Amino acid sequence: MPDDLSLLIEAAREAGEIATRIAGPDARRWDKPGDAGPVTEADLAVDTHLRQRLRGARPGYGWLSEESEADPTRLTARDVFIVDPIDGTRSFIEGSKTWAHSLAIARDGEVTAAVVYLPQRDLMYVAEKGGGATLNDAPLTASARQDVDGAEVLIAKPGLAPALWPNGVPPITRAYRPSLAYRLALVAEGRFDAMLTVRATWEWDIAAGALLATEAGALATDPTGAPLRFNSPTGQTRGILASAPALHPALRPAVPGA
Structure with a gap:
């Protein structure tokens, strides 16, 4: 069985394959109730796949996703998946490439494993608590800027x-x-x-x-x-x-x- 981070990476790639088969501008879309923004058939297809894939591998983990019904049992779970099937749905609809799959696991309120994947840009950002962050396997280092002027x-x-x-x-x-x-x-x-x-x-x-x-x-x-x-x-x-x-x-x- 893969570790949590490997599981997220595999699931993110699978999500990318599903989403990119659906052309954003041609995807069926509608607006969520309460002015909560648009959703498309791709969002729901990815959500369904991720929920089945991730919870099938970790049935004891809780589930929190933008496109799933609220499940209060997550609050009693030590580990929980926190997922946005497509972050940037409006960009997806417009045909832009700057939308992402966002997958994380939190334990006792702290994120321990994370993936942000932009399939149409082939950008796989990965992090593990205490293990650093990478982009396409290359280590990442954040800015060390000291002066706010012009930041x-x-x-x-x-x-x-x-x-x-x-x-x-x-x-x-x-x-x-x-x-x-x-x-x-x-x-x-x-x-x-x-x-x-x-x-x-x-x-x-x-x-x-x-x-x-x-x-x-x-x-x-x-x-x-x-x-x-x-x-x-x-x-x-x-x-x-x-x-x-x-x-x-x-x-x-x-x-x-x-």
């Missing part, structure tokens, strides 16, 4: 609203990618100095990427600097800030309710 940060425009920065919006260079998992992978790769989101964030969007970032040497917390914990009752965090460690204090916004 390249992946952040949506609302994250730079002046109300969030009482001492002034930091003098960063803003960039954006639609997939949160990919943004975190890019921080792990050192291609960007940081990424930040200040809205409530689903765990399946960030669990795998958070381990990639920290194992590459970045610091990943919620926007207030508090540690990230996974498999929570809500399945959400307050947001996420992953950055070169020296930049972290300067990139913490004022988060409502914090």
Whole structure:
């Protein structure tokens, strides 16, 4: 039986084969209730495969996925799969290549194994707790930037609203990618100095990427600097800030309710 990380890698490749057989712009799609965004037949096909593949191999693990019905029994499981079948569904629909499969395993609230896979770019990001992070088997090292002035940060425009920065919006260079998992992978790769989101964030969007970032040497917390914990009752965090460690204090916004 493969170890947890090998299992995630194999499952991610299988997910890529399923998703790439369905052309995004031609995929059947519909909108989720409650303005929760679009979903396609590819999202559901990948979710079904991953649920059967992963839980078939680890029947005692809990399950948390964007496209599966809530299963409260996960809260009593020590280990849980946290999965986004396709992170960046809108990009998938548009025919872009910047969508990803995000697969993680958390034990007692901490991610222990993670894969972010972009099949149409042949990018396989992998991390294991205490074992480092790699891209296509090459080790990753996050940015060691010291100066926030001009730092390249992946952040949506609302994250730079002046109300969030009482001492002034930091003098960063803003960039954006639609997939949160990919943004975190890019921080792990050192291609960007940081990424930040200040809205409530689903765990399946960030669990795998958070381990990639920290194992590459970045610091990943919620926007207030508090540690990230996974498999929570809500399945959400307050947001996420992953950055070169020296930049972290300067990139913490004022988060409502914090």
